[in-house]
Amino acid sequence: xxxxxxxAVILSLLSGGLVAxxxxxxxxxxxxxxxxxxxxxxxxxxxxxxxxYQQREMLGFIHIGMNTFTGAEWGTGxxxxxxxxxxxxxxxxxxxxxxxxxITGVILVAKHHDGFCVWPSKxxxxxxxxxxxxxxKGDLVKEVADACRKYDMKLCLYLSPWDMHEKTYGTKAYNDxxxxxxxxxxxxxxxxxxxxxxxxxxxxxxSGVEMPFDWERIFSKARKLQxxxxxxxxxxxxxxxxxxxGKGRETxxxxxxxxxxxxxxxxxxxYNPTLHNLGSIDDLMKKKRxxxxxxxxxxxxxxxxxxxxxDDDNIKSLKYLVDSYFxxxxxxxxxxxxxxxxxxxxIPEKDANRLIQFGKIISRMKQTDxxxxxxxxxxxxxxxxxxxxxxxxxxxxxxxxxxxGTTAAVAEVQLRQPAMINVIKLQENVRDFGQRVEHFAIxxxxxxxxxxxxxxxxxxxxxxxxxxxxxxxxKFRIRFTDARVSVSWGNxxxxxxxxxxxxxxxxxxxxxxxxxxxxxxxxxxTSLSNDGxxxxxxxxxxxxxxxxxxxxxxxxxxxxxxxxxxxxFSYLPIETSMGYIENYAIYISGDGVNWGKPAKSGRFGNIxxxxxxxxxxxxxxxxxxxxFEVLGTTSNVHTFTIADLRFFEK
Numbered sequence: 001x002x003x004x005x006x007x008a009v010i011l012s013l014l015s016g017g018l019v020a021x022x023x024x025x026x027x028x029x030x031x032x033x034x035x036x037x038x039x040x041x042x043x044x045x046x047x048x049x050x051x052x053y054q055q056r057e058m059l060g061f062i063h064i065g066m067n068t069f070t071g072a073e074w075g076t077g078x079x080x081x082x083x084x085x086x087x088x089x090x091x092x093x094x095x096x097x098x099x100x101x102x103i104t105g106v107i108l109v110a111k112h113h114d115g116f117c118v119w120p121s122k123x124x125x126x127x128x129x130x131x132x133x134x135x136x137k138g139d140l141v142k143e144v145a146d147a148c149r150k151y152d153m154k155l156c157l158y159l160s161p162w163d164m165h166e167k168t169y170g171t172k173a174y175n176d177x178x179x180x181x182x183x184x185x186x187x188x189x190x191x192x193x194x195x196x197x198x199x200x201x202x203x204x205x206x207s208g209v210e211m212p213f214d215w216e217r218i219f220s221k222a223r224k225l226q227x228x229x230x231x232x233x234x235x236x237x238x239x240x241x242x243x244x245x246g247k248g249r250e251t252x253x254x255x256x257x258x259x260x261x262x263x264x265x266x267x268x269x270x271y272n273p274t275l276h277n278l279g280s281i282d283d284l285m286k287k288k289r290x291x292x293x294x295x296x297x298x299x300x301x302x303x304x305x306x307x308x309x310x311d312d313d314n315i316k317s318l319k320y321l322v323d324s325y326f327x328x329x330x331x332x333x334x335x336x337x338x339x340x341x342x343x344x345x346x347i348p349e350k351d352a353n354r355l356i357q358f359g360k361i362i363s364r365m366k367q368t369d370x371x372x373x374x375x376x377x378x379x380x381x382x383x384x385x386x387x388x389x390x391x392x393x394x395x396x397x398x399x400x401x402x403x404x405g406t407t408a409a410v411a412e413v414q415l416r417q418p419a420m421i422n423v424i425k426l427q428e429n430v431r432d433f434g435q436r437v438e439h440f441a442i443x444x445x446x447x448x449x450x451x452x453x454x455x456x457x458x459x460x461x462x463x464x465x466x467x468x469x470x471x472x473x474x475k476f477r478i479r480f481t482d483a484r485v486s487v488s489w490g491n492x493x494x495x496x497x498x499x500x501x502x503x504x505x506x507x508x509x510x511x512x513x514x515x516x517x518x519x520x521x522x523x524x525x526t527s528l529s530n531d532g533x534x535x536x537x538x539x540x541x542x543x544x545x546x547x548x549x550x551x552x553x554x555x556x557x558x559x560x561x562x563x564x565x566x567x568x569f570s571y572l573p574i575e576t577s578m579g580y581i582e583n584y585a586i587y588i589s590g591d592g593v594n595w596g597k598p599a600k601s602g603r604f605g606n607i608x609x610x611x612x613x614x615x616x617x618x619x620x621x622x623x624x625x626x627x628f629e630v631l632g633t634t635s636n637v638h639t640f641t642i643a644d645l646r647f648f649e650k
Contacts, residue, residue, distance in 0.1 A: 021431065023047035025263075026290040037284050042434045042485045044255040046292040049230050050237055051431055054294055054461045057329045059105040059156060059194065060098035061298065061338035062144070066116045067306040069343050071617070074200075074605020075114030077164030081130035084116070089133075089345025091143035095151050097339065097352045101359030105154030105193055107336065108144045110185060112158075113201055113605075115165025123180045126165045145189040154193035157185055161213065161234065162201025170209040179221050186225040195222055199234035200606065202267055215266025223264070232296070236265050239293050241333050242274035244610040246299035246324030251457040252332040253279025254294045254435050257287025294461070297328040300338040301351050303612040307340040310615050315351055319502040321358040330425075330464030361498060369394065370419035370494040376400075381409025381480070381487065396461065396490030399429035407438075407483040413492065418474040421494045422467045426478070428459050429490035435460045438482040445475035470496065513647035515539065517561040522547075524554030525630070528639070541643045544574050549630050549638040553585075556628040556645065559592060563622040568648040571604070571628070572613040579635025580607045581642075587627040588620050595627060608634050 024045035028037065046054070064086065066072075066079040098106055111117045118140035120129035128138045141157065148155040159181060168174040186192055197218075201207035219231055232238040239256070241248050256279050259269040270287075273295075277283050284290060299321070302311040321337070328335040337355055339347050369392075376388040386400040391411075402409045424442055428435060441455035442465070454465045480487045515537040528546035529535060535543040536556075573580045585601035604614045626647070633640050 020048035021045065021051075023050065023292050025292070027261075028284075028288055028290065032285070034281060034285065037281055038484050041255045041281070041284055041290055042436055044290045044292050044434050045432075046254065046294070046430060047237070049228060050292060050294055051461075053194070053230055053238065054334065056104050056334070058103045058335045058337060059107055059154070060101070060103045061107045061109075061300075061305075061336045062094060062341070063109050063112075063300075063305040063307075063338060064140075064341045064345070065109055065112045065118060065306070066114050067112065068341065071308050072602070072605060073304045073306060073610075074603060075112065075116075075164070077114045077166075079114060079116065081116065081126060081128070082132060084128060084131040085133045086341060086343060086345025087133070089140075089143075089341065091140070091147040092150065094339070094341070094347060095144065095147040095153055097347060097355065099151045099153060101337075101355045102363050103337070103359065105156050106144065106148060107156040107158055107194065107196055108141065109158040109160075110141055111160050111163070111181070113160045113162045113164055113198075115160075115163040117181070119184070121181055121184055123177055123184075124166065141185065141189055149190065155189065155191065156194035156196065157192055158196035158198065159185065160198050160200070161211075162198070162207055164201075164207075170211050172212055172214075174211065175214045175217065179218060182218065182222055183225065186222060186229070192226055192229050194230040194232055194238075195235070197231065197233040197235045197266070199240070199267065200609075202234060213266055216262050216264050219264035219266070231264070234266055236263070236291070236293075238334075239295050240273050241295040241297040241328065244298045244300065244606075246297050246320075246328055246335060248295065248297050248328040248331040248333040249276060249278075250331055251277070251280070252295060252460060253458060254292055254332065254430065254460050255279055255284075256291055256293040257284040257289065258291055258293075259288045261289065294333070296334040296336055297324070298336045298338065299324050299328075300340070300610070301354060302340055304606075304610065305338055305340065307342045307348075309342075310617075312348065312350075315354055317502055318354060318357055318361070319500045321354070322361060322497075322500045325358075325362060326464055326466050329462065330466070332458060332460035332462055361500065365423065365495045365497045368495065370415060370421055370496070371413065371492050373416045374492075375414040376492070377412045377414070379410035379412055379477070381406050382411065391489060391492050394491065394493065396427035396429050397431055399433065399488050399490040401433070401489075402483075402487040404486050406486055409480045409487045411478050411489075413476045413478065415474040415476075415494075418472055419494065419496075420470050420472045421496050422470040423464055423495040423497050424454065424467070425462065425464045425491070425493040425495070426459050426489070427462050427491040428488050430461050433488040436483045436485060436488050437480055438484060440481060441479045443477040443479065444471055444473045445477070446473070450477055466497065511649040512539065513560065513564060513649060518647070519559040519561075521557045521559075522555070523557060524551050525549050525556065536642055536645050539644065539646070541572060543643065545642045546578060547640060547642070549633065549640075552631060552638065554630045554638075556630075557592070558626045558628070558647075560624055560626075560647075563624050564647070565621045565650040566618045566623050566626075566647055567650045568615055568617050569626065569628065570613050570615045570644075570646045570648070571642065572644040572646070573607065573611045574641045574643045575611050576641045578639045578641050579633050580604070580611060581630050581632075581640050582607060582634050583630075583632030584616075585629040585631060586616055586618070587629065588623050589625040589627070590622075592625040598629075601631075603632075
């Protein structure tokens with residue numbers, strides 16, 4: 001068996017002037033047979049960029065901008081730049097925090113949907129140059145780029161295509177504006193490892209504007225300026241996993257089907273990233289092209305991506321982070337943990353420590369690979385015998401195969417000595433043979449013979465299985481029970497992961513108005529639930545109320561038993577396909593008849609992708625009546641679900 005070059009060798013060849021591997025895509029013939037699609041799916045290959053990215057496992061995310069100072073998740077584009085003044089910002093501390101967590105690159109939000117630029121762009125006044133930060137002389141992209149160079153970290157940049165501030169948005173001229181900003185970012189700050197093109201607002205169902213993006217031109221310009229840059233998001237190199245909870249799919253295919261014909265595609269036609277069966281043969285049969293398109297999951301440590309003081313006691317637990325690692329990275333995806341600097345520019349100490357703790361747990365797990373030096377023996381299905389170090393050399397780019405047409409195989413693994421393990425990692429050699437394995441199982445040898453301890457579906461670049469409890473043994477069996485065309489096995493590792501307890505943290509207590517003190521009536525809304533309005537204010541997040549707005553605006557009207565001094569109102573949705581309330585207004589009245597102007601109004605930004613509790617701050621005294629007006633929903637028929645509506649007292 002011939003060993004393959006490692007990725008390090010490929011990248012060294014690239015630096016020496018040779019052409020590295022580019023991605024291989026396949027155009028499907030008209031009316032292909034199922035057998036033909038199965039075969040062609042295994043011929044899709046990743047680019048060297050994608051391979052390097054998949055090996056990194058994690059990149060860090062930094063969200064800071066106008067929203068940091070307004071408390072919004074999505075702004076409006078009308079914010080005054082004078083709000084931006086993170087006077088204690090230290091980009092080096094940001095980058096070092098990620099470095100200390102074992103993360104090798106940082107994605108900075110250079111421009112979010114509100115259009116505010118954290119570098120002094122020449123093409124708009126809506127930038128840090130119009131702010132008091134650094135006396136208008138600041139450049140946050142430069143500070144982060146310098147810090148990345150200091151700590152040997154990859155610089156990555158997020159440049160929102162949707163721009164609510166720029167007047168040319170919605171016209172062809174905006175393509176010029178956007179490309180000009182890309183040119184600034186790709187020519188003034190050194191190598192950029194990854195560019196993020198968020199898909200939010202790029203279609204009129206969210207932004208209300210039909211923008212004619214010239215993606216081919218945009219991406220071609222990026223690649224011309226920096227040929228090695230990765231294009232992520234609404235872009236051809238990396239796709240969104242379909243949620244913002246740090247959760248992936250057990251069955252995760254990198255070989256994906258699309259209908260777009262252009263090489264550098266942007267918005268995808270007829271592609272739903274949330275489907276559970278993406279990349280299955282049934283899915284691929286409906287598409288025109290097969291491409292290598294690995295996924296990534298985002299993980300804000302707080303409820304939202306931007307800092308909000310109300311979340312100071314609601315950062316994700318250490319157990320949640322570790323679970324997310326295995327539910328994304330362990331399932332053939334990548335993970336992007338996010339940190340949110342506060343208005344001073346500092347990352348809250350609790351957030352930073354939590355991320356570093358998480359990184360050290362993963363690092364400690366990887367320190368000892370108990371499969372190193374193991375003997376691997378063919379039992380059935382394999383093409384000849386193989387040196388054991390091919391499977392246990394900690395690289396997937398040396399591999400062992402079955403003959404074409406042999407889609408099942410069994411191998412035994414004998415460790416050098418008994419070891420206590422609870423994590424098993426398998427990899428395919430996707431660089432040379434694509435992704436093939438459909439299903440596999442793992443057995444351990446006991447006094448009663450072989451006993452199955454784990455099974456799963458796809459492997460791809462990486463599958464990491466956590467056992468329900470640690471096992472001490474020295475003999476295992478890997479059964480590949482189904483594959484596309486043949487089996488390609490690149491690597492086996494075995495680890496011990498320390499126990500991570502789910503500590504319940506003491507959260508700041510908020511005084512909530514009890515349900516017995518609230519009367520509810522509806523205006524323009526019909527209940528789809530059978531238990532009246534009880535679930536709306538019962539304080540139980542496991543109960544749900546379903547409703548439908550017959551027309552917009554519609555409203556929930558609340559009468560309090562006695563006047564209350566209110567500090568806030570919250571809407572907690574339940575993840576559902578029915579939809580969510582998106583645009584709202586809050587009115588306060590003394591008599592329930594005269595409402596006046598809204599006390600608060602706005603939009604629950606990003607609620608479809610991240611349906612967490614939406615808190616509306618108030619400063620209202622002696623409130624007797626409150627109206628929660630629904631101005632827009634995410635559903636075409638205006639249906640939505642609610643777990644709870646809550647009133648907070650001062």
